[in-house]
Amino acid sequence: MISSVLVANRGEIARRVFRTARALGLSTVAVYSTADARMPYVDEADAAVQLPGNAPGETYLRADLIVEAARRAGADAVHPGYGFLSENAAFAQAVIDAGLTWIGPPVDAISSMGSKIEAKKLMAAAGVPVLAELTPAEVAAGDLPVLVKASAGGGGRGMRVVSRLADLAGEIEAASAEALSAFGDGTVFCERYLASGRHVEVQIMADQHGTIWAVGERECSIQRRHQKVVEEAPSPLVERIPSMRPALFDAARKAAAAIGYVGAGTVEFLADETGNFYFLEMNTRLQVEHPVTEETTGLDLVELQFAVAAGEHLPPEPPPTVGHAIEVRLYAEDPTRDWQPQTGRLHRFQVGDARLSGTNVAPAGEKVPESGLRVDSGVEDGSEVSPYYDPMLAKVIAYGPDRTAVARRLAGVLGRAKLHGVGTNRDLLAWILRHPAFLAGDTDTAFFGEHGVGPGVDDAVVRVSALAAALADAAGRCDPVRVPSGWRNLPSQLQRKSYRVGEVVHEIGYRLTRDGLVVDGNIILLDSTSERVVLEVDGVRRMFEVAAYGGLTCVDSALGSVQLSTVERFTDPAQQMAAGSLVAPMPGTVVRVGVQVGDVVTQGQPLLWLEAMKMEHTIAAPVDGVVGELKVAAGQQVEVGAVLAVVGEDA
Structure with missing residues (x-):
């Protein structure tokens, strides 16, 4: 009997498993790195053990430390979550050797799929199509x-x-x-490499007695850097080609049977528009996108993982898929700058009136609610997004009877979300969900290559949001008798305030008079406080919510959300950088340096490589020139904004 489970993971993964564990009456144990000490999942666990350090290699990838943590905290089972050591056969064996229950597949099954090279050979022998x-x-x-x-x-x-x-x-x-x-x-x-395939996968659940379920398929074709961004169940491609589903399910069951699989897993395929498909890999763990399967079947897949580990029987057949679910991954990143991860403080995190992951899932076989929203999140107001781990903040899932209605609702929820502080891909996600190609089910892996990453927030919206920010700031600085900010007895020059959005600086000029607001354009001020500004813009009343966090001001309205960095009127000369300076876009580690001082380089040429958030990022020359200075070496840790090198016209 399991009484206490350690989750060998972090963030939203740990929170998701904890919720089901608590519902089953189990106590929970968290492990955390130094950087994660204040993350929500740590406080939610009944017990927590620190893994000193920050990098995955010294914390979440240390099997010995995690097994020792389970012993110290009195856990009798380990759930690996997904990522880190979840598909590491040696870790699974270490857990079993320690006398703990492993909430995962057999060690031999993990080993069989642990090498994609060997896995493809096994699948070909089992009759599964492979590339x-x-x-x-x-x-x-x-x-x-x-x-x-x-x-x-x-x-x-x-x-x-x-x-x-x-x-x-x-x-x-x-x-x-x-x-x-x-x-x-x-x-x-x-x-x-197939540049425009469809990524379709099958959820597998198998017990210790030979029953293998194919629990519906998911489509995850919209990807960046070969990592999924939008996932849904069922697959639009499979819905269009009904004969494809039985063949997919048969191939997935063959794959599971070939390695004696037990537990939750996913068999991933690359398909073309005609319905032909090829084995990509088998993930011997729960998937990030498992919520869309839960929402369309009523299953709690984590609960089934515990049941299977305890030796319980699965029913002969899984429940049917009902309705449609779409999940989007909310990342701390900038899609317009080559998906550059963002770090820093998340001052506010509010996404709709959503229920938390793993709650209110319908019992197996029952119809899921006709409409709903679910958020699986690892963050909350005040959380710090560190450079050490994946930049995903949350998964936002909408479900209902109709795909188009679900997409529309999810886009609306994202548009109204309050996400203050670190930058996110929220606007991109809403744009995808409203895109005609997505709504038509035309979602291959070349989606971004064909359609781009969306237009972003319109410049006119940025400017009126900046005006609202300036007016809210002025309202907050007024004295008790409401003398307008900058009031003069006679007309004078406009008050001016500058804000930066990305690399663009917007200067706002306005004057508050006894007759109202004076500003370029047809804008009338109706009301203003430090947190709320109401403007009439071209005859239309608009309300702007304003939140200030030091030098950052966040403005939310129905027109869009804008984050504005205040540009100070006077700058410290000591903080100015030489022209041609390359600065670190995020904290990280320099893993390679490809040039020397004096080298002639061309614009766009890679100069050095920075590792952050488990990905490698290229730092390229901003202009043609000569490397005048190199301020870092391989292995060096750097902070955001640190000067890495200087490229000038001559040495």
């Missing part, structure tokens, strides 16, 4: 483009698309280094 594997040494020009993939792990890490043979060696080296850092295994291989 031919290429060893890096045998790739020829006729094979291009190819995809370099890490043999261990997943989540888009250790993956590179190569279109030129001359780039292959360098990309293999980069992919191997990234895989080694993320998974502790730098083995990579190549396969033919």
Whole structure:
């Protein structure tokens, strides 16, 4: 009998498992790094054990420390969550050797799928369609483009698309280094790259007595950097080709049977528009996107994981899929700047009137509610987004009877969310959900390559939001008798305030007179406080909610949400940087330096590589020139804004 479970993970993953564990009457144990000490999941656990350090390699990837933490806290079971050690056979064996219950598949099954190279051979032997594997040494020009993939792990890490043979060696080296850092295994291989496939996967659940469920399929084709952004169940492609579903389910069950699988897992396929599909990999764990399957079946997949681990029987058949569910991954990143991760404080996190993950899921077989919203989140107001881990803040899931209605509702919820502080991909997600191609079910892996990343917030919206911010600031500084900010007896120049959004500075000019607001354009001030400004814009009344956090002001309205950084009127000369300076866009570790002082470089040429949030980021030359200074070396930790190098016209 399990009485206490340690979750060998962090953030929203740990919170999700904790909720089901508590519902089952189990006590919970968290592990946390130094950077995660104040994260919500730590306080929610009944007991918590610190793993000293920050980097995954010294904390969440240390199997010995996690097993010891379970012993110290009195846990009798370990749930791995997803990511980190969840697909590490040696960790599973260490848990079992310690006399603890492993809430996961058999060690041999993990080993079988732990190497994507060996997994493809097993699947081919079991009759599952596969794409031919290429060893890096045998790739020829006729094979291009190819995809370099890490043999261990997943989540888009250790993956590179190569279109030129001359780039292959360098990309293999980069992919191997990234895989080694993320998974502790730098083995990579190549396969033919299909630029516009459909990513379709099947949820598997199997017990110890030979019953294997194919619990519906999911489509996860919209991806960036080979990592999923939008997931849904059922798949629009499979819905369009009804004969595809039985073949998919049969292939998934064959894959599970071939390795004696037990527990929750996912068999992933790459499909084309005609319904042909090929095995990609099998994830021997719960998936990030499992909520869309839960919402359309009424199952609690985590509860089933506990039941299967305890030796219970599954019913002969899974419940049917009812309705439609869409999940979007809310990341702390900037899609317009090559998906650059964002770090810092999340001052406010409010997404709709959502229920928390794992609650109010209908019993197996019952129809899910006709409309609803679910948020699986690892953060809350005041949380710090660190550079050490994946930048996902939350998964926002909407479900209902109709795909189009679900997409519309989810887009509306995202648009009204209050996300203050660190930048997010919220606008991109809402744009995807409203895009005609998405609504038509045309969602292949080349979605962003074909359609871009959306227009962003309109410049006119930014300017009127900046005006609202300035007026709210002025209202907050008025004296008790409500003398307008900047009031003069006779008309004078406009008051001016400047804000930065990204790299663009917006200067706002306005004057408050006895006759009202004087400003460029047809705008009338109706009311203002330090937190709320009401304007009439071109004859339409608009309300703007304003929240100030030091030098950052966040403005939310029906027109869109804007984050404005105050530009100070006077700058400290000591803080100014030389022209051509390359600065760190986030805290991280310099993993490689590709140039020396005096080297001639061209605009866009990679100069050095920074590792942050488990991904490798390229820092390129901003202009043609000569490397005048190098201020960092490989292995060095840097803070956001640190000058890394200077490129000038001459040395």
